[in-house]
Amino acid sequence: MSSADEIDPLFLAEAQQLAESLEAALLDLRDRPEDRQIIDRAFRDLHTLKGTGAMFGQADMAQFLHDFETAFEAVREGNLPVTEDLIGLGLKARDHVLSLLSGGPVAPGRPLLDALRALVSSARDGSGEVESSAGQSFGEGWTVSFCLPSDTLILGGRPEALLDELRELGSTDLKPQLDDLPHLEDLDPERLHLRWNAHLPSTVTEDAIRAVFLFYDDGLELTVAGAATPEPVENSHNAPSDVLPQHSVRDSSLMRVSAERLDEMMDRVGELVIAEARLADLAARSGDPQLVAVAEEIQRLSTGMRETTMSIRMTPIGSITGRFRRLVHDLTEKLDKPIDLHVEGQDTELDKTVVEMLADPLMHLIRNAADHGLEDAATRAAMSKPKTGCIRLSARYSGAEVVITLADDGGGLDLERIRARAVDRDLIPSDAAFSEADTCALILEPGFSTAADVTELSGRGVGMDVVKRTIEQLRGSIEIESEPGHGTAIHMRLPLTLAIIDGLLVEVAGERYTIPLAAVEHIIEMPSDKAQEDGATRFLNIRDQLVPFLRMRRLLNSPGHPDAHQKVVVVTAGELRIGLTVDRIIGSSQTVIKQLSPLHAGLKTFSGATILGDGTVALILDVPQLVAFGQTLDDREVA
Template sequence: MQDTDPAAIFRQEATELVAAIEAGLLDLEKRTDDRALIDAVFRDLHTVKGSGAMFGHAEVAAFVHEFETAFDRIRRGEARVVPSVIAVSLKACDQILNLLTDPKEAVAKSEAILAELAATVGDGGAGTPSDGPSEGMRVTFHLPVDALRLGHNPALLLDELSALAPSSRVRALTEGIPPLDALDPTDCRMGFVVELHGAVDRAAVEGVFLFFDDGLSLAIEPLVEAAAAPSSDPDAAPAEAAPAAKAPAAAPAQGNTPDTMRVATERLDELMDRVGELVIAEARLSALAHQLREPHLMAVAEDIQRLAAGLRDSTMSMRMVPIGSITGRFRRLARDLSDRLGKPIRFETEGEETELDKTVIEILADPLVHIVRNAADHGLEGPDVRRAAGKAEAGTIRLTAEYSGAEVLIRVKDDGRGLDPRKIRARAVERGLIAEDSQLAEADLFRLVLAPGFSTAENVTDLSGRGVGMDVVKRTIDGLRGQIELASEPGHGTTVTLRLPLTLAIIDGLLVEIGGEHYTIPLAAVEECVELPDQFAAGTGSSSFLNIRGALVPFLRLRTLFSVDTPPVAFQKVVVVASGGARVGLVVDRIVANNQTVIKQLSRLHAGLDGFSGATILGDGTVALIVDVPQLVALGRAAGERRAAEGGRAERQWLDRAA
């Protein structure tokens, strides 16, 4: 059932507005004189206050009213934006959320935060003096053409303007009204001139039109100046008005603004489940049609297949969310960590438009918090150490996201001290994770930091050092069928790369056969398919190399990996797949077809199977395991490294090219 609880709807919208306010404050810290940002923050505060009062959240409305009043001093130019103002404003944002979740407990802190906010804004120093009260103003305005359709009421605006002065006079401007046969009653074509007599604050007049942007024509001039140059036509709009609060702008094109509506996540999940069942049913229908060879049935099956594919793509697109939707919290986190650790930190992002399944985004937030926190606490040095090393005093943490075939790569990179392989090795030996005489590659040493309880921190702090962060990250990423890669250079920083699937629901797959059993390879990871050369057909080893157009590509015999006892077919095929910049060939008996693959999670009994990321149900009702391409590519690289260590010149050449 759809959730129509007004209080729940308000809490959701208020939470989104607070996130927008927080993002605006963080941007404002870098662009302190950006008037558009100041107005945007003020508008969001005004909306939260009004909605809170409307839905009975008196504590929220009262708190935000005082917050808005303090911030209005900045909007009117009576105070400057300084770091202390941003800090206490962010604290006030947290208090709004606390009032939404537990008003009885949180209300006790409101007075202290508001007092600090008022004092900080008051101490912010006078900025550019704002226009104070003047003896009368003439306000001339034309609302956007679509103002009525968007729910605005010009009469209410006129009442609000008239209330600003002891007396006022309103005159309509009718020259923009078309003939009756061309008139659209939903268009706002009438303008107004409002003369305000007495002491009037210009900022208060501008505030009446706070929620109008494009399409608003507004001119404000002192009434004395207006009277000095009367118009010869009493019904005409005043000529070129003096300073305008908003420059006249062309009315926005009608019909270009997309309509949106809120849909509960549970409904999207249910829709995706139904589409998954439809895809399975469509596969069964297609299999039956090809079996019977009845032309009319095959035609219907093709239509159903096309419609199911379109519905699948549309449903998946509705679930896709840009990663930028969660990067705001990391900007705030980096700022708070900078204050707590006494380290100047610059947080940067790239690729915020990269989209992932909503479920993946929600689960991904906490692991990224751990990674950013570790980068700030363990990775970045203090300002004195950085200066001594010839680095910029402020450390940089950079979060990037990009597509890579069927995966999304999310990287968190810092320019700090980097990982120390010797310290990691010593701590691993001390913990009994490796033998003292073991020889591990640097990449394998770095992976040890993902072990439960592993930490090289000298001191335990309230942020990190207990070794309970990265192992949680690894478990979470494993649960998403993803992988973690670590790269580091001592003195130059560390990069943590998360490889994640685009979606957890439905993918295009390449159905292959090995020893009479069917398996699915994600189609987005497939680069090409070639026939296995005769000289390799009778081989029994698990891996070797192919020369594909001058490039050496290692290949894995899946028959050997999957312990298939039946003899191989006469003409085996090699499916070349790619992951993380490396290519590996997978030798299969037969390539069956492309199909839409509904991903089903493996049971707990089978969850530990290496080389598989899930399973799917085929059209004939049988189950096909889904091959874990990144894991097999890593296995192919490892096999190549072993052969290179044994002295294979070709393998060494391939490894050099792959690096």
């Protein structure tokens, strides 16, 4: 078996995608075992994965999948019912394929195949022969005539594997037709010229016959004739749609691009935006109308380039939820707790980097919810709860952010136990007055755990602090709500993108700062009665609503006196909003986000920095942190 590094990257990506699709089909089949379309979908994924593996020389994988496919054919024929055992074996077979692709040590796959064959055998012993999936008897059998595309060998096809498949279906009299062979001097050793005829028994379905030819599309000549098809059907292009593989017909306008190239492209666009800003600044200073016109045109082009690149990088949260369904399936068996996972807002899009980094934190939160949050079936019944516990994952847009919530309907957090544990670990003094939100947040501390026993899944106090660090690394925030007896909800607020944003450039005490424009609600003049630094209140009446505000000069410890005509930029984070007082509004601009150095990464006021058109650096204000800070400050600290 080749190592993972030696496998063609395009094949590896295709195989992993097919394996994920197969996993999703098996999990869907668990919920809807009688759904014929899902059965066909799982079989298509199996067959396509097998053929792709054979084409790229992955003989071990292709052979294993061939044997697995043969057993699974019994499901398509109605000879084997869909059970939990079958789904479990199918998922383990999928895992075995991924192990073969990884190139590392692989456990033997024979026990899985033996278990599948035992299922098929027991089903047949119990019910006898069952009709074919179409419910038809095909009389005298099938006559098949085919000629493969002439460039099959050039494209890496293996005709001998196809002939073996036909023989395994029960083909007899499989013979080549030599009448149309060209003269010896005209033979091209790299091209096929033979036509083949075969006879197959009536117990084989037409779908199974046509499935053998799935990987031979353009140029294939195929005729399948028999009792069920009195009129021959030429060309496999007309095969029934339910036997076409999910990835066999491709839109020529689509292509795969590696993540590394997308990252490099985004870096280049970021540098282009910075160069465009410098050009615009130089053009404005020069006063040359032609240079200004060129700068404006380049600005228009760079804006379009940025938007196109950003759209390419955006990925729906649904791209990672498939693995969560498998996790919940496995947890149901391991914990002996019936659990359902409900996902809402799968089409909500974030930057691909954000989505990829979210996968592990969400996996940990789901494991915690299943292990610690949800009660067992007996306890839930005693509490008049549904036997099956529910974990709900939702995603929605909220201004410039996406809010992702992971909630369960379990027993909720034991706040008194959390406080006691925090006091034992000297995290808080014994007489501390903590709010419910602050108490819930204690579970995010490193090493914190209230679990009485350490299990295979959790209880060691690691994980939740990693979740918190990951969310903060993504410039997000995390909040926890819990109601005893009714469950816990963890809300994660994350920016839409980590690369380029539209920003509002402001000035405070001669220094320039950037505020994410998507978070800006409106801008107003500072009322004269609130302009003094020693004002008695920190609230503004905006449209008949009291809005707290922060004096940025005081917050930033800026020297000097404020501008006579200060402005208030009202920003929002979720349902909360706050005003930020600044000396001057400079204007909006494209902002390329640069990460702060490790020395400054702990500053909660700023989320990053950007390079301006004149080459200087402006810090980017962290709006969610400022809003949270403004909501908790005592009046005396700000007035």
